[in-house]
Amino acid sequence: MIDFHNQENRSTYSTREADFTWVNRIKDICDIKGKNVLDIGCGGGIYTKALAKMGASAVTGLDFSEQILSSAIENCKDIPNIDFEFGNALDTKLDAGQYDLILERAVIHHIHDLKSCFQEMFRLLKSNGLCIIQDRTPEDCLLKGSNTHIRGYFFEKYPSLMKKETSRRYSSEDVCSTLQDIGFKHIKEYKLWEIRKIYEDVNQLAADLLKRTGRSILHELTDHQLEELVQFIVGEFAYAENERIIEKDRWTIWTAIK
Numbered sequence: 685m686i687d688f689h690n691q692e693n694r695s696t697y698s699t700r701e702a703d704f705t706w707v708n709r710i711k712d713i714c715d716i717k718g719k720n721v722l723d724i725g726c727g728g729g730i731y732t733k734a735l736a737k738m739g740a741s742a743v744t745g746l747d748f749s750e751q752i753l754s755s756a757i758e759n760c761k762d763i764p765n766i767d768f769e770f771g772n773a774l775d776t777k778l779d780a781g782q783y784d785l786i787l788e789r790a791v792i793h794h795i796h797d798l799k800s801c802f803q804e805m806f807r808l809l810k811s812n813g814l815c816i817i818q819d820r821t822p823e824d825c826l827l828k829g830s831n832t833h834i835r836g837y838f839f840e841k842y843p844s845l846m847k848k849e850t851s852r853r854y855s856s857e858d859v860c861s862t863l864q865d866i867g868f869k870h871i872k873e874y875k876l877w878e879i880r881k882i883y884e885d886v887n888q889l890a891a892d893l894l895k896r897t898g899r900s901i902l903h904e905l906t907d908h909q910l911e912e913l914v915q916f917i918v919g920e921f922a923y924a925e926n927e928r929i930i931e932k933d934r935w936t937i938w939t940a941i942k
């Protein structure tokens with residue numbers, strides 16, 4: 685499993701910029717301008733930075749890994765209205781009722797107690813504040829591999845990873861019913877194909893996969909298994925080895941209002 689507290693993984697969630705597919709979808713959902721925003725499980729600050737650039741008055745990034753937070757601070761150092769807090773999503777110790785918007789992107793599959801996690805968001809939001817939760821459902825994860833959906837190949841090569849992946853992912857019903865039980869209103873669900881990264885050719889993709897960057901599921905494989913997976917994926921692109929690859933991930937986004 686990935687160890688978020690290990691120095692080696694410090695930059696694993698800071699090496700990309702948020703893609704326009706994500707920015708546009710969030711803009712469709714709400715107007716960020718002037719909002720006081722909290723990004724829980726902010727990782728390397730990719731989306732903390734994007735939210736600030738989208739016009740938030742202030743953005744706080746919170747994470748429970750000091751190593752990862754240090755990479756977020758470095759990543760966002762040129763943006764004045766961002767600050768960071770060390771804390772746990774289940775009990776942040778932040779003051780209640782101060783945020784217009786809270787984002788939890790790619791965090792809930794690392795959380796065993798969804799109810800406490802959502803209760804903490806509810807506590808932190810202002811009345812009528814909005815929470816945005818983004819993660820993959822088991823259905824999102826198990827979509828087949830293709831020339832854009834690279835992740836699907838992981839499970840074709842190693843079906844045993846499927847069990848690990850689907851057992852840590854919440855179904856949409858779990859997310860919606862937990863939000864409802866806590867008292868959130870106007871719960872909505874969206875699907876998003878988010879561009880993850882563009883590679884000039886398959887060799888660049890192979891190099892990225894071998895680093896496991898931002899792909900916690902690959903920490904379940906030994907180095908040898910990972911090399912075999914990369915060979916398998918390179919083989920899938922044999923017909924187009926010099927062509928650009930636009931990698932996309934399929935996500936579910938839930939929104940709810942306090």
Ligand SMILES: C[S@@+](CC[C@H](N)C(=O)[O-])C[C@H]1O[C@@H](n2cnc3c(N)ncnc32)[C@H](O)[C@@H]1O
Nearest residue numbers: 688697725726727747748749772773789790794
């Ligand atoms: C997959 S990364 C996502 C990072 C960022 N949100 C993004 O989308 O790029 C998950 C992040 O959640 C953090 N995390 C996991 N469990 C947490 C918890 N209980 N409290 C705070 N942060 C947590 C990890 O340290 C890691 O930085």
